[in-house]
């Protein structure tokens with residue numbers, strides 16, 4: 349698995365230290381173990397976890413700033429935990445409405461020694477307003493709900509990052525209160541699927 353990770357990171361142009369790579373593999377291992385009991389993700393095969401979860405999450409790394417990131421509906425910590433591992437200086441808040449998923453994220457942060465990660469249990473619309481320069485989500489909701497539910501949490505001049513498959517034409521047409529700032533086509537080694545990072549700003 350280490351060789352596959354190294355080759356994929358090289359293909360993605362991501363030069364991460366050895367200690368980070370070990371943490372990424374340790375996170376995958378934890379996910380695989382917990383998944384047996386708690387069914388945290390529908391993907392169970394380690395090889396697919398590497399491509400569909402780990403590498404897919406890391407594909408957005410070049411577009412993540414240096415300060416604070418909120419990951420909404422993070423589930424098992426995707427994309428927030430791989431990003432926090434890759435950027436130890438980035439403060440990552442993960443929120444999810446599922447208790448068992450938050451318990452996993454919390455435990456993973458402890459076991460991996462990630463002191464830049466905070467896992468919060470609750471619904472994002474109930475989170476007290478605290479400005480984040482970037483708010484990210486993957487497989488959380490359509491763009492309108494993402495923006496509506498998290499608007500009070502976005503710092504002035506901040507941006508939403510929505511990880512999507514196909515370019516979301518219809519969702520963008522219906523979007524209110526935000527506009528498209530940038531569309532980035534992502535390439536994930538071993539993942540033969542459309543991936544777009546949709547960057548939105550307040551309108």
Ligand SMILES: C[S@@+](CC[C@H](N)C(=O)[O-])C[C@H]1O[C@@H](n2cnc3c(N)ncnc32)[C@H](O)[C@@H]1O
Pocket residue numbers: 389420421422423424425426427443444445446449470471472473485486487488
């Ligand atoms: C399909 S999962 C995606 C998980 C992860 N982002 C991923 O890509 O694997 C969506 C997650 O959103 C969470 N969720 C749904 N509505 C929420 C809300 N209003 N606030 C916080 N989390 C929510 C669910 O509990 C679920 O874990």
